[in-house]
Amino acid sequence: MGLENPFLPYLATIKSTVELTPDVKLLRVELEDAAIRGSFDYKPGQFAFLSAFGEGEAPFGIVSLPRHQDDLEFAVRQIGTVTRALHELEPGDTLGVRGPFGNYFPLEDYAGKNMVIIGGGIGMAPLRPVINKILEQRDNYGNLLVINGARTPQDLVFRPEFQTWMEAPRTQLELTVDRGDEHWGGRVALVPDVLRELAPSPDNAIAIICGPPIMIHFTLAVLKGLGFKDDQIVTTLEAKMKCGLGKCARCNVGDKYVCQDGPVFTLEQISQFLEQP
Amino acid sequence: MINFVDTLIEKKAAEEIVGVKASDSKYIFGKLANAGELCLNYDVTLLPPKKYFLPQRETVFKFKLGDKPSLEPVAEAKSTILIGVHPYDIKAIELCDAVFTTINPDPNYLLKRDKATIIGTDCLSPNPKAFCASLDTATTESGFDLMLTDIGDSYVVAIGTAKGDKLLKKYAKTREATQSELAGRDGQRKKALGEYKVSLNMSPEEIPGLLEVSWGSPVFKEKSEPCLSCGSCVMVCPTCVCFDVQDDVAFTLDKGERYRQWDGCMLVDFAKVATGENFRDDKEKRFRHRMYRKGKYLQERYGKLGCVGCGRCALACLAQIASPAETFNLLKAS
Numbered sequence: 054m055g056l057e058n059p060f061l062p063y064l065a066t067i068k069s070t071v072e073l074t075p076d077v078k079l080l081r082v083e084l085e086d087a088a089i090r091g092s093f094d095y096k097p098g099q100f101a102f103l104s105a106f107g108e109g110e111a112p113f114g115i116v117s118l119p120r121h122q123d124d125l126e127f128a129v130r131q132i133g134t135v136t137r138a139l140h141e142l143e144p145g146d147t148l149g150v151r152g153p154f155g156n157y158f159p160l161e162d163y164a165g166k167n168m169v170i171i172g173g174g175i176g177m178a179p180l181r182p183v184i185n186k187i188l189e190q191r192d193n194y195g196n197l198l199v200i201n202g203a204r205t206p207q208d209l210v211f212r213p214e215f216q217t218w219m220e221a222p223r224t225q226l227e228l229t230v231d232r233g234d235e236h237w238g239g240r241v242a243l244v245p246d247v248l249r250e251l252a253p254s255p256d257n258a259i260a261i262i263c264g265p266p267i268m269i270h271f272t273l274a275v276l277k278g279l280g281f282k283d284d285q286i287v288t289t290l291e292a293k294m295k296c297g298l299g300k301c302a303r304c305n306v307g308d309k310y311v312c313q314d315g316p317v318f319t320l321e322q323i324s325q326f327l328e329q330p
Numbered sequence: 331m332i333n334f335v336d337t338l339i340e341k342k343a344a345e346e347i348v349g350v351k352a353s354d355s356k357y358i359f360g361k362l363a364n365a366g367e368l369c370l371n372y373d374v375t376l377l378p379p380k381k382y383f384l385p386q387r388e389t390v391f392k393f394k395l396g397d398k399p400s401l402e403p404v405a406e407a408k409s410t411i412l413i414g415v416h417p418y419d420i421k422a423i424e425l426c427d428a429v430f431t432t433i434n435p436d437p438n439y440l441l442k443r444d445k446a447t448i449i450g451t452d453c454l455s456p457n458p459k460a461f462c463a464s465l466d467t468a469t470t471e472s473g474f475d476l477m478l479t480d481i482g483d484s485y486v487v488a489i490g491t492a493k494g495d496k497l498l499k500k501y502a503k504t505r506e507a508t509q510s511e512l513a514g515r516d517g518q519r520k521k522a523l524g525e526y527k528v529s530l531n532m533s534p535e536e537i538p539g540l541l542e543v544s545w546g547s548p549v550f551k552e553k554s555e556p557c558l559s560c561g562s563c564v565m566v567c568p569t570c571v572c573f574d575v576q577d578d579v580a581f582t583l584d585k586g587e588r589y590r591q592w593d594g595c596m597l598v599d600f601a602k603v604a605t606g607e608n609f610r611d612d613k614e615k616r617f618r619h620r621m622y623r624k625g626k627y628l629q630e631r632y633g634k635l636g637c638v639g640c641g642r643c644a645l646a647c648l649a650q651i652a653s654p655a656e657t658f659n660l661l662k663a664s
Contacts, residue, residue: 058403058437060390060575060588106393107579107586111604133604147399266607293603295575295590298434302572303593303600305619306609308627313433325545 059298062104062149063089067142068124074208076131077175078140079116081124084150090123093153097160097182098289098317101152102297103127105138112294112312114179115153118186125150128178128210154297155316158183158261158287167195169253171272173202173244173264177210179289179316180263185214188221197224198253202244202268206230206237227251245271248279255280261287273320283321290316290323331478331485334502335365338411341501348382349413350375359412370414370480373457374640378419378568379412380426383442387591390438390575394585404587407441411497416453417470417477418462418638422568423448424473428632429571447493450474452515454522459641461655463523464530467638481514528644531659534635537625544661545618553657554617556649557596563643563652564594564620569628569636572600595619617651624654 064085071079080103084090095101095115104110111133117126131140142148160183168187172180180199187194199218203209209228219226229240229247240247244264253260260276262269269288276286292304292311304311307326309318339347339362349368351360357372359379392402415423430439452469453462462468470477475494478485486507489495498504507515532540564570574593579586593600596616601609610616628636637654644653 058391058405059434060438061401061403064399064401104588106399107395107577107583109577110575110588136604149401265605291603291607292609293601295573298436300429300434300436300571300573301575301590301593302595302623303574305595305623305627306601308622308630310631 060151060296062102062110062151063093065125065148065150067144067146067148069144070142071213073128073210073212074203077208077210078129078131080127080129080139080142080148082127082148082150083124085147093119093125095119095153096157097186098157098179099153099155100179100297100316101125101127101150101154102294103129103135103139104149104151105135105142106147106149108138109135110149110151110295111135112154112297114182114289114316116178116181118182118189128175128181130175151297154312156314158289158317160186163259164193165195165257167253167256167258168197169200169258169260170198171200171244171248171260171262171264173268174204174208175210176264176268177201178263180261181211181214183261184218188218188224191222191224195223195257197221198227198251199225200227200229200244200247200251202229202231202247202264204231206234206239243271244268245275248272248275252279255282255285259285259287261289263289283324284319286320288318288320288323290318292316331370332365335362335368335413337501338497339364342409342411345409345411347411347413348379359414362413368413370451370478371455372414373453373455374416374460374642374645376642377566378422378640378642379415380419380422380568382410382412382446383423383426383439384430384571384573384592387589388438390588390590392585392587395579396584403437405437405441407445409445409447410442411447411449413449413451414478415448415450415474416640417450418453418460418465418467418640419568420448420450420470420473421467421634421638422640425569425628425632425634425636425638426571428634429628432632447497448474448476448490449494450477452477452479452519452522454480454518454525456522456525456527457641457645458527459644459653461526461528461530461639461641461653463526463639464528464655465534465635465637465639467640468523468526469519479515479518481511481518484511486511486515528639528641528653528655530655531662536662537635537658538629540658540661541622541626547661547664549657549660549664550618550621551614553651553660554613556651557613557617558649559596559598559613559616560648561594561597562646562648564596565592566642566646568638568640568642569624570594595623621654621657625658 624637
């Protein structure tokens, strides 16, 4: 029909899956068409739609880094019908991938800056490629502080990578949970409280934050108290999305289309539209 | 006129000849069986002609399930001649065109739109909720292939495109309009401008700026209080383009389709995500969002106001709160 149909996903195959937490699975996905696989380029912060044919489609941050591997990685939390179907997929099964969409974290602009990365629960997913990119080009950035909170120790999503993150130079990883268990010797505290205690300096710093709205709300207050300005605070928004093309208007928040103008925004761009929880 | 339409129906049998018809006490766009069904002297139709380019539900693609799933794109379109489209609806189609044919062109929309011929007609008896005269949408100089104006015993036809010209030459009996007939058309249009019962207390250019400073206004809470969140206002709107996308599986479980269907920001779950979070969880936020879509966001994105003043929302609203004109006027006054 002449025009390429942007609603048509690429067919892809599940290469492997990893159970990251009781409700989060890492899906490693290979695009079937070799030419598309070779040209599928993306940056940390961008997202794609995954299709479980018959159940539907939903957007997910791409948590892998390009060029490292042909496989795309997605951390999918089982929460609704599409994610339940995606969790049921096994290696060899077919799914659809549509993307990449959206803008990305402008990491080049953060060169030389101290980075404060704060994630809660599955909110760590879009932050994982940011952390790994910074670690890959460690000399380009100042100190890296990662605060990762979760409901329980079992819900810390990227556990298999914590050792690598902790051992990286000038990098501090602070884990915290709402409720510990018998094996947990770490913090039992809320993310905003941990941030207040650690009190990173806003000088020459960028804070990137992603998590549930309630966490964002209270963490923003602490960041502001520490002296972070709105243009130093960056977040990635979740929204109901159906097309990724700026058509369906489901993701219209304030005057922004999350799929086109985001998902990455500075607080300066969106503070008017962040509703109180 | 009757001859023209009957000839179209007869000679263009392969095409869908659609026009405005009476349906009980209302008007609708529907397939014409004969020219006698056509009502050109109507106030407004229940649904706008948008449905011919963005149907209530349409298949986006089909898929086969099983060991090796496969996809099959679907884009269907019949040539359609739309007869009797009012200028405000033509303006609304121009906005839909901007949404669907500019950045990331939408193939399903494009195909239908390309195969459509639009024969407009001037609105000479506006409905009581319309405010087109305040939005410069009562008449239009663009967006049509042909534009008809009823001057009593005949129609003055403006030719918008070569396609329209060809259609006219081939199927209608025409002659050059006289000066007095053209003056008659201007007179009809001018008279119609005086028929509007609702007006804006500002120019359309002022609306985005007014909304810019109105985010925290109590007007949104007050106005939205009786809202039933029924979505009627957005379902009848000619510029509402929001849609949902879903999969449907055949009962044989071996195939299915992905379809899209109209959705609307005034419905409770519109902005609700799988975690249960709803980004516009009360009617005040939803009401405000709609007003900003109509008066600001679409204007900023596409250079065209998201409201054409057709009044359909106000006619459809059981709570009698939907007219953007009322809200904009209240904001202006407060």
